Amino acid sequence: MSFIPLLPGSLAGPPAERSDAARNRARLLGAARELIAECGADALTMDRLAERAGVGKGTVFRRFGSRAGLMMTLLSDSEAAFQARFMFGPPPLGPGAPGLERLIAFGAERVAYVMEHGDLARAAESSAHSRYEVPAVMLWQRHVEHLLREEGMDADPLLMAMSLTATLDPDRLLHAVRVQGLAPERLADSWRELVTRVVRGP
Template sequence: MCRVSLIPIRPGVESERRDAARNRELLLRAARELIEECGADGLTMGTLAQRAGVGKGTVFRRFGSRAGLMMTLLSDAEAAFQGRFMFGPPPLGPGAAPLERLIAFGEERIAWVLEFGELARAADVSAYNRFDVPAAVLWHRHLEMLLREAGVTADPWLMATSLSAVLEPERILHAVRVHQVAPERLAASWRELVSRVVRGA
């Protein structure tokens, strides 16, 4: 529209050129449309560029890769989930007993995967650094902390790794979509598992 001020309203991080900002919005809007129409797996970077009316180079300049784009699309949902388990009300947030929080964490994560899992799968960077994206590290640390608080002294770091593996989107989606496992059954199994891990302490 019109330039309001020469001084950036939100300086620092927000130093983004007007055309870049416009294109980012165009791309995100187009990406959401395409996913709505074709699913996350059906989105190709070329089609996205075309739909948004920009060049392919622009798409990759913005998001780095297909996985990066998916992460960006996920970031809102992810931030909300993180906020809930770090600062929200019990039993997921602080205030409840560690075991209760562990149980709630798994239950909420299962629900989250059922809602955003396809996107999360598409956001998985290939190979080795998939477990080192900020969100994964945060979940891992959270689980480790809860395990410590629950009195698990035997290598809580690796135990948190194991629990993370259990909640991986790919497995959960496979159980639900292919094997018709009901989400409540998944949650019950998680409760069972985490109770035994903690009680054995």
């Protein structure tokens, strides 16, 4: 399984980025995160970001191209950190624990991640061509499939991974918590029950 960056070069920035440009970028991203924390991702516009960061609107557009580009850059920073944890981090989320324990940890961490970054993930999904073709979603699905195979699941692990991943859709998790008022812990518990039954089932 290889690492899929969400946007080419979006993690490190251009190789020869000048230090004032890098500071400018960091300041814009910091201001964007502040605005999201205060008003939610839906309220983050290029105008408001320029105003908050004290730069011209043209600077914001030159840096990120579009609002969708800004969202993807913000998301790719947090997605990359999450990917690094489940692919290379300590167990039980990372390698070293049995497949089922890693699956259980994956769902629990994913629920926590969506509670923190969900608005952003939702905004990025709605700007993608299809919510099933977001690179990060495809990567989780392959991760889940890999863990199912490791646990000896021989009944079409690809389709089972697709179904399990569908239950972690950010939009669905946010609706369950914000609209239906379900506790995130209850979602994580139900995921644990689901994957345990799928892996250990008859």
